[in-house]
Amino acid sequence: MYRETQIIESAKTTSPNGGPDAVDDGALVINVGPQHPATHGVLHLVITLQGETIQKIEPHLGYIHRSIEKMCESLSYRQFIYVTSRMDYLSAHINNHGCALCVEKGLQLEVPPRAQVIRVLMDELTRIASHELWWGAMAMDLGAFTPFFYAFRERETINDIMEETCGARLTMNYMVPGGVMYDIHPNFQKRVKDFIQLFTNKIDEYDDLVTGNIIFQNRTQGVGVLTAADAISYGCTGPVARGSGVACDIRKLYPYEVYNKVAFDEIIETAGDSYARYLVRIKELKQSVRIVEQLIDNIPEGDFQAKTKAVLKLPKGEFYSRVETARGEFGVYIVSEGGTTPYRIKFRSPGFSNLSALDHISRGCKIGDLMAIMGTLDLVIPDIDR
Amino acid sequence: MTNEEIKQHIITGLPNASFDETGEWLQVLVPVDAWKQFAQWLRSDALQMDFLFCLTCVDWAATPAGKALLTMVYHFTSTVFRHTLVVKVKLDRNNPEIETISDCWRTAEMHEREVFDLFGVQFLHHPDLRRLVLTDDFEGHPLRKDFEDPINMIKL
Numbered sequence: 001m002y003r004e005t006q007i008i009e010s011a012k013t014t015s016p017n018g019g020p021d022a023v024d025d026g027a028l029v030i031n032v033g034p035q036h037p038a039t040h041g042v043l044h045l046v047i048t049l050q051g052e053t054i055q056k057i058e059p060h061l062g063y064i065h066r067s068i069e070k071m072c073e074s075l076s077y078r079q080f081i082y083v084t085s086r087m088d089y090l091s092a093h094i095n096n097h098g099c100a101l102c103v104e105k106g107l108q109l110e111v112p113p114r115a116q117v118i119r120v121l122m123d124e125l126t127r128i129a130s131h132e133l134w135w136g137a138m139a140m141d142l143g144a145f146t147p148f149f150y151a152f153r154e155r156e157t158i159n160d161i162m163e164e165t166c167g168a169r170l171t172m173n174y175m176v177p178g179g180v181m182y183d184i185h186p187n188f189q190k191r192v193k194d195f196i197q198l199f200t201n202k203i204d205e206y207d208d209l210v211t212g213n214i215i216f217q218n219r220t221q222g223v224g225v226l227t228a229a230d231a232i233s234y235g236c237t238g239p240v241a242r243g244s245g246v247a248c249d250i251r252k253l254y255p256y257e258v259y260n261k262v263a264f265d266e267i268i269e270t271a272g273d274s275y276a277r278y279l280v281r282i283k284e285l286k287q288s289v290r291i292v293e294q295l296i297d298n299i300p301e302g303d304f305q306a307k308t309k310a311v312l313k314l315p316k317g318e319f320y321s322r323v324e325t326a327r328g329e330f331g332v333y334i335v336s337e338g339g340t341t342p343y344r345i346k347f348r349s350p351g352f353s354n355l356s357a358l359d360h361i362s363r364g365c366k367i368g369d370l371m372a373i374m375g376t377l378d379l380v381i382p383d384i385d386r
Numbered sequence: 387m388t389n390e391e392i393k394q395h396i397i398t399g400l401p402n403a404s405f406d407e408t409g410e411w412l413q414v415l416v417p418v419d420a421w422k423q424f425a426q427w428l429r430s431d432a433l434q435m436d437f438l439f440c441l442t443c444v445d446w447a448a449t450p451a452g453k454a455l456l457t458m459v460y461h462f463t464s465t466v467f468r469h470t471l472v473v474k475v476k477l478d479r480n481n482p483e484i485e486t487i488s489d490c491w492r493t494a495e496m497h498e499r500e501v502f503d504l505f506g507v508q509f510l511h512h513p514d515l516r517r518l519v520l521t522d523d524f525e526g527h528p529l530r531k532d533f534e535d536p537i538n539m540i541k542l
Contacts, residue, residue: 062519067504067528070539105410232437232465235493246465253468318409320440320461331440333459337449344529346442356496385519 027055034063038141038371041381045358052366057359065385072345077103077177077312080342085171087349088383090130091325093122096175101256102321102332103177106314112303115179116257117295122162122174123323124288125192128199129158130326131281131288138278138375139210142219147210154202157195161188177312179305192296196289203285211282220274224361224373227272234360235353238328239284240377243277245270250324262294274369277376313340327351327378351383387469392433399427411461413472421475422485428462428471429490435462435471438487441497443505447479447531454479456505460487477507486512504529 028049034042042063048056068087072080081099085092097119104111111119136151159169165185166174174181210216226236231244241248249266251259267283269276314336322331328350335344354377362373387395389412396403396414403424406413416424428435440461446452456477463470477484486509488495498509499518506527509515517524526533 062521065519069504070528070533074540229436230492233492235438235491235497237439248465320410329439331461333440333442333461335444343448344444346440348440352496352500353493356493360492 026050032370038374039381040137040379043355043379043381043384047367047370049367052368054362054365054367054370057362057370059355059358061385063385064382068386069345069347072342074341076340077314077342080345081176082171082173084347085173086382087347087386088325088327088330088351088380089170090133090380091126091327091330092170092172093119093126093174094323094325095330096173097123098321098323098325098330098332100175100177101323102319102334103312103314105321106317106319106334106336107177107308107312109178109306109308111179111257112306113258113300114302115304115306117299118180118184118304119175120257120259120262121192121292121295121299122166122172122180124291125158125161127288127326128285128292129155129162131285132158134281134326134375134378135206135210138378139216141371141375142216144210144213144216147206150202150205150209154195154199157191157198161191161195164188164191176305178308179303181305183304184299189296189299192292196293196296200289203282203289206282211278217275219369220278220372220376221271223274223365223369224376225271225273226357226361228270230357230360231272234357236328236357237350237353238324238326239267239277239280240328240354240357242267243269243280243376244272248329250322250329254322256321256323258295262291264288264291274372274376281378311340313338314342322348325350327380327383328354347386349383349386351379351381352386355379355384387433387467389469392469392471395433400424409472411470411472413474415474415476418475418477418484422487424473425485425487425490428473433469433471434464434466436491437463437465438491438493438497439463441494441501443501443507443529445479445505445529445531456482456507458484458501458507482507483510484508485510486515488512503527506530 030047032045032047033039034044044060046058047054068083071083081096084095084099088095132151132155136148139147162172163169165188166172226244228245231241231246237248245268247268252266264287267280269279316336316338319334322329330350331348333346334342337343362370392412393405400420404415442459444457446455456479458475460473475484486498488498498512501507502509502515503517503520504527
């Protein structure tokens, strides 16, 4: 018997009769995933349907659980950062950034201004790349194939820029405690400026293609409504919570690096439906471009890395740092016993909390709407499983 | 609200709570039998800690002082007042039991399942306490310090 079959059998029996979660007679239990094109990864949802209406969604996780937290307990403070690129691989830079910040907090290390600006530039380019992939994939989930190629055309340019400076296209591992690993490539500034010039008009093109499309609007407006109170209770962050009117941008609330010196707006929509979450991300693209524009000509001269000891040792204590990834608040909680490896490390990943709201917001929706809801939650599975 | 004001608030409701101000945020250690009431009070009272942004557990078995100790760590913040509080609850490592708070913060349901899965903490009155990432027949709790897996774990 397959594991999936077992899960379906248990889903039927574990629901108590008469309770709010009870499966009515005639209900149909189906699997979406773990190999389903619209889940973009090995996410497995067991869905209870009444006709076409969703009664209940049960996420089953762990298909790519690698126990990264346990792994980190035996890696040094320099080594563990590389593992985190493999969690939310679309925000690899930002994950690395969060970890580097946490180690720096423990060491009370000052990062040189040049490194700070490079880090923020990389973060924002990553955010653009991540949102582009989301935009293309989301449109594809809803049946529009062309946007995917449009999005990847521009995303490719960012990947090339990353490759030139960091040596990798997806799992970058560029940020280290104390700064960044290498200085930027001599072509970096020119190529980023070329990209920005190219990209600014493209956002309008995206709007023409998808945002204003009446079919797209009908499929997303009023679908999967998450209220502000629920968003907070479910621990949602990032564009998911901001689509519900919750101000939660870490870059604004607890600014790190040079985010308090650049001008950008926190995008907040109040409708809470899939369309609102979509709008937040599309508008964030423009804000990220704004940040890059302000910084690209103002990279200060100086060191790209602070002087650090060969072996890093954090003092005994607890350290927590957080950054805003493309998906929301990414937190790193390190418990140190004074050694060269973390005693315990916990990654508070945004996707995990955002996923927990899926069951709540999908109940009562049609099964076709589920793709729109999952698309706008922007789930990255390794980020959830870890 | 400042740390001092939060402290005064907590002391009036829970006189035997102990505090630690060495970290970034105010930390309070709550006895396990007072935890549920304290959590409900955090959520509803003047503190309005409505956002639970991190819930985890630490196993102290590898330290000399904590042979039989697990600590639950809850990070709360208030989206209204923007103050943050870290709550810790010490559990008996051989029989870890604590009341669930998934009825106060919905995000706790999944996080508690994860802690149950990886640390073996029993959350009383949890609506759906099953393993989250590991298979149902998995033996042991991997994030505990004494967990051994000679095949899959590489020790450096």
